[in-house]
Amino acid sequence: MLLKVPKESEYPLLYKPSRELTMAEIKSDAIKKFTADLIETMYVKNGVGIASIQAAKPIQLCVIAKDFTPDKKTDLVLINPTFEKVSILRDWDEEGCLSVPKVYGKVRRYKKIKVTALNTEGEKIEFAAAGFFARICQHEIDHLNGTLFISKAKQLHTLEETAK
Ligand code: ZN
Numbered sequence: 463m464l465l466k467v468p469k470e471s472e473y474p475l476l477y478k479p480s481r482e483l484t485m486a487e488i489k490s491d492a493i494k495k496f497t498a499d500l501i502e503t504m505y506v507k508n509g510v511g512i513a514s515i516q517a518a519k520p521i522q523l524c525v526i527a528k529d530f531t532p533d534k535k536t537d538l539v540l541i542n543p544t545f546e547k548v549s550i551l552r553d554w555d556e557e558g559c560l561s562v563p564k565v566y567g568k569v570r571r572y573k574k575i576k577v578t579a580l581n582t583e584g585e586k587i588e589f590a591a592a593g594f595f596a597r598i599c600q601h602e603i604d605h606l607n608g609t610l611f612i613s614k615a616k617q618l619h620t621l622e623e624t625a626k
Contacts, residue, residue: 465517480520513605524602543579547572567615
């Protein structure tokens, strides 16, 4: 089922931190159904990542599309995720967001991070992320902490302006 993704201007809750999920919730049918809907919504809207709060559900769960090869579609679900930097190196690159349609801007992010989270079975997972993948992880974890990319971006512009 496709979920509604309210615009930033209509949904102030996007600026509030989401709450952690309990183990019972992670294993519940309701959360499994919601996760499937969130994944569907992300692909239909051509996103590379989406956080629950973007579908008006303020819980610490996000999905990342690790869809890097044409023959394979892998969705990475992160529950109660956190990250730490592996290197102090950061870089600026263009980002957009399903909650802020048509707006883009450059955001400075860590190039290499270590992510710790729970998977959909409630098991602890830990992995290293670099480059674009690390950027998506940081963007989504920001959402769970109530931060939108437009709060830290420079050179914000709309798609229409760029086209001129
Ligand atoms: Zn976003």
